[in-house]
Amino acid sequence: MSEKELVNVYILGKKYAVPSTLTIMDAMEYAGYQLTRGCGCRSGFCGACATIYRIKGEKELKVSLACQAKVENEMYLTQLPFFPGDKQQYDLEQLEPTAEAIGRFYPEIYSCIGCNSCTNGCPQDLNVMQYIAFSQRGDLANCAHESFDCIMCGICASRCPAGITHYQVGLLARRLTGKYIAPRSKHLATRVDEIKEGNFNQELKELRAMTTEELKKAYNSRDIEK
Amino acid sequence: MYTAQMRELIKKVEKSRPQRVGVDFPRMTPEEREEVLEQYHPDYSEKGFRKIKVGVNKGAKLPEELADLIEAGSRLAETKIDLEQVDYDLDVLIIGGGGAGAAAALEAKKQGANVLVATKLRFGDANTMMAEGGIQAADKDNDSPTRHYLDVIGGGHYVNKQELVEALVQDAPVIINWLEELGVLFDKEADGTMVTTHGGGTSRKRMHAAADYTGAEIMRTLRDEVYNQGIEVIEFSPAVELLLDHDGKAAGAILYNLETDEYCVARAKTVIIATGGAGRLHYQGFPTSNHYGATADGLVMGYRAGAELIFADTIQYHPTGVAFPLQIFGALVTEKVRSLGATPLNIDGEQFVFPLETRDVEAAAIIRECHGRKKGITTSTGAVGVWLDTPLIDLIHGPGTIEKRLPAMYRQYQRFGIDMNKEPILVYPTLHYQNGGLLINQHGQTKVENLYVVGETAGGIHGRNRLMGNSLLDILVFGRRAGIRAGQKSKDIELKGLSLEHVNLYHQSLAENGLNPERVAPMLLPQYTHGREE
Numbered sequence: 104m105s106e107k108e109l110v111n112v113y114i115l116g117k118k119y120a121v122p123s124t125l126t127i128m129d130a131m132e133y134a135g136y137q138l139t140r141g142c143g144c145r146s147g148f149c150g151a152c153a154t155i156y157r158i159k160g161e162k163e164l165k166v167s168l169a170c171q172a173k174v175e176n177e178m179y180l181t182q183l184p185f186f187p188g189d190k191q192q193y194d195l196e197q198l199e200p201t202a203e204a205i206g207r208f209y210p211e212i213y214s215c216i217g218c219n220s221c222t223n224g225c226p227q228d229l230n231v232m233q234y235i236a237f238s239q240r241g242d243l244a245n246c247a248h249e250s251f252d253c254i255m256c257g258i259c260a261s262r263c264p265a266g267i268t269h270y271q272v273g274l275l276a277r278r279l280t281g282k283y284i285a286p287r288s289k290h291l292a293t294r295v296d297e298i299k300e301g302n303f304n305q306e307l308k309e310l311r312a313m314t315t316e317e318l319k320k321a322y323n324s325r326d327i328e329k
Numbered sequence: 330m331y332t333a334q335m336r337e338l339i340k341k342v343e344k345s346r347p348q349r350v351g352v353d354f355p356r357m358t359p360e361e362r363e364e365v366l367e368q369y370h371p372d373y374s375e376k377g378f379r380k381i382k383v384g385v386n387k388g389a390k391l392p393e394e395l396a397d398l399i400e401a402g403s404r405l406a407e408t409k410i411d412l413e414q415v416d417y418d419l420d421v422l423i424i425g426g427g428g429a430g431a432a433a434a435l436e437a438k439k440q441g442a443n444v445l446v447a448t449k450l451r452f453g454d455a456n457t458m459m460a461e462g463g464i465q466a467a468d469k470d471n472d473s474p475t476r477h478y479l480d481v482i483g484g485g486h487y488v489n490k491q492e493l494v495e496a497l498v499q500d501a502p503v504i505i506n507w508l509e510e511l512g513v514l515f516d517k518e519a520d521g522t523m524v525t526t527h528g529g530g531t532s533r534k535r536m537h538a539a540a541d542y543t544g545a546e547i548m549r550t551l552r553d554e555v556y557n558q559g560i561e562v563i564e565f566s567p568a569v570e571l572l573l574d575h576d577g578k579a580a581g582a583i584l585y586n587l588e589t590d591e592y593c594v595a596r597a598k599t600v601i602i603a604t605g606g607a608g609r610l611h612y613q614g615f616p617t618s619n620h621y622g623a624t625a626d627g628l629v630m631g632y633r634a635g636a637e638l639i640f641a642d643t644i645q646y647h648p649t650g651v652a653f654p655l656q657i658f659g660a661l662v663t664e665k666v667r668s669l670g671a672t673p674l675n676i677d678g679e680q681f682v683f684p685l686e687t688r689d690v691e692a693a694a695i696i697r698e699c700h701g702r703k704k705g706i707t708t709s710t711g712a713v714g715v716w717l718d719t720p721l722i723d724l725i726h727g728p729g730t731i732e733k734r735l736p737a738m739y740r741q742y743q744r745f746g747i748d749m750n751k752e753p754i755l756v757y758p759t760l761h762y763q764n765g766g767l768l769i770n771q772h773g774q775t776k777v778e779n780l781y782v783v784g785e786t787a788g789g790i791h792g793r794n795r796l797m798g799n800s801l802l803d804i805l806v807f808g809r810r811a812g813i814r815a816g817q818k819s820k821d822i823e824l825k826g827l828s829l830e831h832v833n834l835y836h837q838s839l840a841e842n843g844l845n846p847e848r849v850a851p852m853l854l855p856q857y858t859h860g861r862e863e
Contacts, residue, residue, distance in 0.1 A: 278512030286521035294468040322483030
């Protein structure tokens with residue numbers, strides 16, 4: 104192990120020497136932490152490990168996901184495992200896919216001053232300010248599209264001078280889009296009806312009555328869509 | 330970033346690529362499938378398993394690491410807990426805050442039940458969140474639940490519980506519809522037709538997706554709805570032991586606050602275990618694609634309380650985990666990458682397997698290529714893998730396909746200086762899923778009265794091998810079914826006094842069988858040191 108190149112990192116201000124090849128998350132564990140907060144899927148999907156850091160000598164605060172970024176020498180870091188953002192309760196059935204629906208629950212979107220801190224802070228490189236602008240205009244489909252890769256880590260909201268909880272706005276826009284704006288699937292509706300009418304019950308009963316040998320034969324000779 | 334040496338090898342891939350585009354590699358015959366499984370799949374190895382000495386399945390073969398936990402003692406052995414002091418009095422206690430738990434919570438609440446979701450980490454910290462590729466449902470004209478059934482049971486080696494498979498395939502289109510009503514955004518054509526692809530072992534293109542954030546899109550929507558419904562959720566509070574009543578029926582659990590080290594008593598008329606899988610046990614030394622919390626907690630607690638294990642010796646190694654770079658070693662490369670046309674290649678740039686065999690067969694074929702035929706690629710960090718020729722995707726489907734349909738994968742590799750549009754990626758099987766678990770019936774019930782198990786902790790649905798896209802499906806099918814049944818049933822249950830006597834008896838049984846474990850379980854959290862010298 105001794106041949107490893109080590110770098111210095113400052114976890115919550117405290118200095119540790121860790122191998123340069125590790126992710127920030129792995130480096131915390133190498134330093135001796137057993138994580139409860141600030142660690143989730145370890146694959147960049149869950150938003151548990153949002154990390155804010157600064158390299159010694161620089162002024163700029165940077166962000167990343169601890170599971171998806173390597174440590175750097177002289178990195179001062181802290182995690183943002185939770186952000187007390189506002190989540191409104193609503194009944195999706197009673198809403199319409201309009202700007203009004205968003206504005207009713209999250210009126211602070213109209214206080215956006217255009218500082219772009221949210222976008223600069225996004226570890227997914229989303230254009231956060233743009234999707235908030237779409238929501239202001241009631242263009243929910245585009246808001247949904249622009250915000251789709253959001254992992255709800257909370258960094259955007261932590262930086263917003265207007266108190267916007269961007270990730271909740273995006274989520275509401277996506278749900279309204281999915282339910283009310285996206286085109287419905289005729290084939291899905293038809294199949295759901297067929298199932299409710301029990302159209303496949305007989306076929307399934309016959310399959311269930313087959314011996315293993317018969318099933319094997321049916322499986323190995325089934326036709327496969329190109 | 331690839332090393333110069335690895336770039337040199339990529340040239341062979343580039344050279345053979347024009348000859349490979351549009352050429353189908355043949356599928357294996359049933360005999361060839363059997364052969365590669367027997368010789369190379371980790372489940373078929375003699376090593377890595379042992380027979381357990383206690384409990385309902387005494388004598389059954391389990392992975393060593395799981396057997397260690399099954400034969401461990403309770404975390405409560407030395408702890409005195411006053412069971413009269415009830416902190417939560419519930420109709421339905423749901424243990425686990427992933428997709429299955431959330432689905433169960435919504436349905437139980439709809440029945441009018443008083444529901445609590447208790448979860449170990451955050452609500453939504455689960456393998457559901459990381460399921461990338463898609464969810465199966467036979468909802469197209471050329472498809473039917475019957476075809477889906479045959480694919481499931483053939484892929485599972487014909488031992489799946491039939492009533493569970495029937496529930497799975499019949500509910501599937503209903504589930505997609507339910508998700509759409511909740512506002513989940515699926516990939517669709519302009520006329521509403523679902524964009525669907527194949528998965529390994531499917532006979533029809535029935536994989537529905539939300540780019541490669543399918544599980545995340547489902548999880549964040551369900552979580553939002555649970556909050557909208559006002560259902561109480563307590564985070565960082567795993568269950569550490571089930572409670573039974575004096576008749577031996579499930580009656581709640583002891584919850585443990587990870588941050589204050591306090592225990593509390595949750596009394597409940599029905600209990601639903603939805604704690605997920607076991608990838609973090611790293612069977613046979615494999616890396617895992619699983620969530621940090623996947624430590625088999627539900628299997629351990631349920632088994633102690635008398636629920637039966639089924640197919641617990643069958644583990645799914647996802648054929649394509651990340652082999653390089655080191656920082657994301659073992660993370661998932663979704664099967665959708667192969668659904669869209671990328672193919673595995675050996676060091677000579679040759680294809681050696683049909684890209685969409687069932688997962689067990691595909692994984693075994695990759696292991697054979699690396700260790701049997703010695704045609705793997707050794708990375709700069711010493712790991713071995715095979716190429717997955719991702720640039721084929723845009724060649725087949727047109728420029729921009731990867732960024733549009735695999736944004737998470739693209740981003741993941743971008744972060745480490747690899748452009749999967751232009752360069753192939755390196756993969757090797759990673760521990761992904763427990764095919765078996767605690768046996769349930771079509772309502773998610775175990776043989777312990779009032780105890781339900783759903784999601785990855787449940788067993789029987791997938792037989793000895795699960796197909797891609799059937800896990801996101803099963804967690805919702807059986808999560809909802811269990812939520813409905815538990816919610817309804819809780820109205821007619823009168824609880825007798827609470828007891829942990831089953832834990833005492835289990836301890837006695839451990840001792841009688843010569844086991845005196847120092848280890849306690851459930852494990853709750855893995856411990857990693859990444860090579861730190863003690």
